[in-house]
Amino acid sequence: MQKSQHGAISLGKLILIAIGSIAVVGGALLLFINFAPPSADQDTVVLEFSSPKTITVGQPFSVKVSFVNSGNFPLKDAKLALSIPQGIYFIGSDETQRVAEQALGDIGPGSADQRIFNLIALEGRQTLKRLEAVLSYRRAGSEARFEEKSQVDLTIGGEAVTMTLESPARVFSGEQFEIKLHYRNNTDSVFEDLTLTLAVPDAFSMDSADPKPSKENNWHIATLNPGEEGNIIIKGSLKGPEKAFFGFRAELLGNIGGTTYKLATKGGSVSIASSIISATITVNNKKDYIAHIDDDLDYVITLHNNSEITIENINVRATLLGKLYDYPQLSTDGFFNSLTNTITWNPAQNSSLFSLGPGESTALRFSIPLLSAFPVARLGDKNYTLKVRVEAESPTVPPQTTAEKTMTVTQLETKVAGKLAVDAQAFFRDAKSGIINEGDYPPQVNRTTQYTIHWKVYATATDVSNVLISAFLQSGAQWTGKVKSNINSVPQYDPHSGQVTWAISHVPANTGIVTKPIEAIFQISHTPSVVDVGKDVKILTKTRIEGRDDFTGIMLTNEDDILTTNLVDDPTVSNIRNPRVRP
Known part of the structure; x- marks a missing residue:
């Protein structure tokens, strides 16, 4: 009986194994059909x-x-x-x-x-x-x-379409010269609806163009047949300082399938040759002077004849550019046009301009103050500059030149430093600060009174870095250790020297003008002695602030007055007639 059961079990196992094998083979076949690479008789x-x-x-x-x-x-x-x-x-x-x-x-x-x-x-x-x-x-x-x-x-x-740009390497300032643009269709196809554009520097003045542009510095070429070529001749002049380079860039654009493509591009540059007359500008006897608000500026324009011929009938124009000039206060012996902010000198006003002999120089002068305050209205109102652009010209030209006149152009740009300030204030009642002061006010002899000191930082017109504010506690004053600020650094106290310092890594331009000032508050205590009776006692020396002007690179410094027990900034004690120390 046991033997028969064993035989039946073996047969059942064989049947199950066969069914499982068929399932595995079937699944593999299905995967093969779905994912195997196609054979030649399936798809080619x-x-x-x-x-x-x-x-x-x-x-x-x-x-x-x-x-x-x-x-x-x-x-x-x-x-x-x-x-x-x-x-x-x-x-x-x-x-x-x-x-x-x-x-x-x-x-x-x-x-x-x-x-x-x-x-x-x-x-x-x-x-x-x-x-x-x-x-x-x-x-x-x-x-x-x-x-x-x-x-x-x-x-x-x-290239299907080639283009060249020809121009002289050097010209005198103000001298007329020619730019030649040449284009050609190198294919056996017709190009339609082409546009040739010429980008020119601001210092370039176009006198003529042949053919005339369809609009400013743009020429429309309706059809360019196989092998066809054309030219555009432009005449004009550059005004700029000696050795300055000015770039020109021509592009040939084609409208293909509703999209504009650059089919050809060419560039060139022209430099300003040294003139027989040169001009230099100084302000307050310097070329690199750093101006400050409310400054008085004295400008000197020096003309020099670099040639061996006499230069006659010189005319000079000086154009002033800058929001900080106090134009109504300008002082000059030239003629001032307030519409263009330009000063003009000619031989009728200044006899030295009639003729300037070989190697000779002459000077023209004008003075102008700056405004007493920066016209700041937005955060971006910063990094102010002052520019004076001078053009001097004469009908005298060097021998064997085609120029109609001699001209020189120069410009002086002066940076204006920003302003850094600190406002030091002392308070007795100062609940808004979150620090409660204890003691008597007006102060009394041998009785301790606490005060909160506020330092408010202002930066006008430039960013300032590495700012340091410092002051010393005076006799009888003590540091309590209560301190806070609206930035990630606070004032520190040195008990050995009695100095309070506050380091600020960066103060953005117009902090305290357009935005709230950076502010720190610290508490001190003071105990008057008998010798202080009837006095406003000093509790903090003058507060000094310094920092590096990021725009000009110079150090800015300022200071605020000493603080005493007479709390002129605290409105809660302003009604006290005699705030001096009491017996």
């Missing part, structure tokens, strides 16, 4: 490029991507993606787009189709660029995606 995809072998920079071109499903099953949810390298762009799309993807839907067995991509190369002359197409799809009944890839290399040759 052909993906090919058709494109020009060589392209030119700035000329649109098309790339055709063809695909064929030569397999026996449909390609489900097919997508075609084209990837392009830097320097090549999809026409009409954002310049940052590097991949364009198109949904193809289902591609049946034996089906063939193609997609065309319109591109343009804008850089990479004489280089090789690689494009890659990827066709992705699913098989029926599967979520897995498969890919077929194809690549093509394109040779970028020259």
Whole structure:
């Protein structure tokens, strides 16, 4: 009996093992069908490029991507993606787009189709660029995606449209010179709706242009036929200091597919040659003077003849630029135009300008004060400067030059330092500070009274760094240890010297003017002696503040008055007629 049962159990186990094996094989087969790479009799995809072998920079071109499903099953949810390298762009799309993807839907067995991509190369002359197409799809009944890839290399040759910019390397300030722009279509295609633009420096004045621009510094080229070329001649002059460089930049823009592209770009620069007359400016006998609010400024303009010929009939203009000048207080022997803030000198006003011999110099002067306060209204009202721009010109020109006049231009820029201040105040009743003072007020001999000291910090017109505030407790005064501030540092007390110091790493411009001041509060106590009776006793020396002006680099310093037991800033004790120490 036992033997028969053992045989039955073995047969049952065999049946279960067989069923499990069939399940495992079936699952593996299903996974294989869903995720295994397609075999040749399931799907075969052909993906090919058709494109020009060589392209030119700035000329649109098309790339055709063809695909064929030569397999026996449909390609489900097919997508075609084209990837392009830097320097090549999809026409009409954002310049940052590097991949364009198109949904193809289902591609049946034996089906063939193609997609065309319109591109343009804008850089990479004489280089090789690689494009890659990827066709992705699913098989029926599967979520897995498969890919077929194809690549093509394109040779970028020259430029479809070339442009040159010709200009002299050096000119005299004020001398007229010529800029020549030349453009040419190097292809067998027609370009339409082109625009040539020329960016010029502010110091350049255009006298003429042939042909005339359609709008300021812009020329519209309606059609540029194969092999056609053209020129634009511009005449003008530069006004600037000697050895200064000024840049010019020309761009040829094309409207292709509703998007504007730079087909060609050229730049050039012109420097100002040394003139036979030079000008220098000083203020308060310095070229690097740092001004302060409420300053008196004395300007000297020195003209010097650098040549071996006499310079005649010199005219000089000095233009003042700055919000801090007190223009109504200007003092000068020249003519002042208050509409343009320009001072003019000519030979009729100053006889030294009639002629300036070889190696000779002459000086022109004017004085002007600054406003007594900064016109600050916003946090951004800071880092004030004062500028004086001088132009001197004469009809005398060096021999063998084509200039119509001699000119020199120079400019002096003066920085104005900010203002740093501290307001030291003492209070007896000061509940708002969160510190309660105890004792008698008015103070009495041999009786201790507590006071809170407030230090308020102000910075006007410049940021200030490494600020240090300091003062000394006076005889009879003691540090109680109660201290607070509205920033992450507080005053420190040195019991050996009796000095209180407060270090602040940075104070933003217009703190206390536009925003609340930085403030610290500390408590001290004071016990008068018999010799103090009838007096306002000193409890804190003058409070000194110093810090580095971040704009000018100089140290700013200031101080506030000593503090006594006569609490002039405490409104709660202002009605006391005699606040002096009592017996």
